[in-house]
Amino acid sequence: MRRTASGSHKAATRSQVSAGSQEEAPGGGPTVLRILLGSQLRRLRESRGITREAAGYEIRASGSKISRMELGRVSFKERDVADLLTMYGVADADEREALIGLARQANNPGWWHHFSDVLPGWFQSYLGLEAAASLIRTYEIQFVPGLLQTPEYARAVIMLGHAGATAEEINRRVEVRKHRQQILTRPGAPQLWAVIDEAVLRRPIGGVEVMRQQIEALIEAAKLPSVRLQIIPFHAGGHAAAGGPFAILRFPEPELPDVVYVEQLTSAIYLDKREDVDHYAMAMERVCIDAEPPNHTPEILGKLLHEVGRPA
Numbered sequence: 001m002r003r004t005a006s007g008s009h010k011a012a013t014r015s016q017v018s019a020g021s022q023e024e025a026p027g028g029g030p031t032v033l034r035i036l037l038g039s040q041l042r043r044l045r046e047s048r049g050i051t052r053e054a055a056g057y058e059i060r061a062s063g064s065k066i067s068r069m070e071l072g073r074v075s076f077k078e079r080d081v082a083d084l085l086t087m088y089g090v091a092d093a094d095e096r097e098a099l100i101g102l103a104r105q106a107n108n109p110g111w112w113h114h115f116s117d118v119l120p121g122w123f124q125s126y127l128g129l130e131a132a133a134s135l136i137r138t139y140e141i142q143f144v145p146g147l148l149q150t151p152e153y154a155r156a157v158i159m160l161g162h163a164g165a166t167a168e169e170i171n172r173r174v175e176v177r178k179h180r181q182q183i184l185t186r187p188g189a190p191q192l193w194a195v196i197d198e199a200v201l202r203r204p205i206g207g208v209e210v211m212r213q214q215i216e217a218l219i220e221a222a223k224l225p226s227v228r229l230q231i232i233p234f235h236a237g238g239h240a241a242a243g244g245p246f247a248i249l250r251f252p253e254p255e256l257p258d259v260v261y262v263e264q265l266t267s268a269i270y271l272d273k274r275e276d277v278d279h280y281a282m283a284m285e286r287v288c289i290d291a292e293p294p295n296h297t298p299e300i301l302g303k304l305l306h307e308v309g310r311p312a
Contacts, residue, residue, distance in 0.1 A: 031132060033106035039255055053066075132251055136191070137193045137247065138194050139245055143205065148229075158170055197231075202304070236291070249261065
């Protein structure tokens with residue numbers, strides 16, 4: 001569910017800067033730092049009754065630029081932040097420096113910046129959110145979730161969508177998968193709660209041996225304290241999220257709303273309006289109920305592993 005901030009804007013600023021000042025903190029990624037700073041600037045502007053258009057004029061920009069800044073979708077110039085703080089009546093030197101410092105940190109590129117040649121901008125935004133999340137709930141109907149894919153399985157999936165790509169490009173995309181997966185074993189790892197349709201595990205992506213290795217990897221992943229894995233069996237019939245895969249991300253900062261991520265072939269949708277998030281959260285709750293309990297997962301995967309490669 002979407003969460004809202006409470007208390008004075010000074011208190012919010014202190015907690016945000018504290019979260020952002022630790023480079024290895026779960027919430028320390030540039031994407032979330034931009035969102036935190038943007039939301040704080042929005043609260044300051046609204047508390048003074050200033051329109052986006054007036055704020056945009058102050059920094060020689062448009063109201064739409066202010067909107068993108070407040071949503072954390074663009075980088076920040078320190079001069080612009082300083083000018084906006086002056087306009088919003090923020091005179092306290094410590095508070096100004098904290099927010100300007102946050103802008104400075106938010107402009108540091110994430111690890112995925114080094115893979116920008118093979119990653120579209122809309123997916124880089126997701127990687128920033130994923131790296132900062134404290135809880136990732138995902139539902140998949142076609143592929144094993146990227147955070148749980150073996151390199152061989154990932155390569156087979158990538159080749160399906162990039163048949164004309166060079167070997168080097170495929171290798172770099174596989175490397176992205178490996179980098180993403182490091183969040184599951186780092187200190188303060190986010191909780192991954194994945195619900196997978198049985199069809200995912202019976203679809204021989206990459207061939208029999210690749211699928212055997214992938215199922216074995218899922219058995220091991222299910223043992224991690226940061227992973228909860230459920231499987232929806234065929235006999236469950238239809239269910240609430242049959243329309244397609246999606247993910248819901250929650251962040252440690254209470255000021256940030258949950259975000260729903262829905263990937264398409266050439267783009268993605270990011271939803272954070274309460275009614276949208278609630279709708280997907282209810283669908284996720286339903287599929288978790290329809291799926292087998294997490295403690296049944298090792299047994300189910302063990303049976304599937306025994307069946308893989310068996311003649312039809």
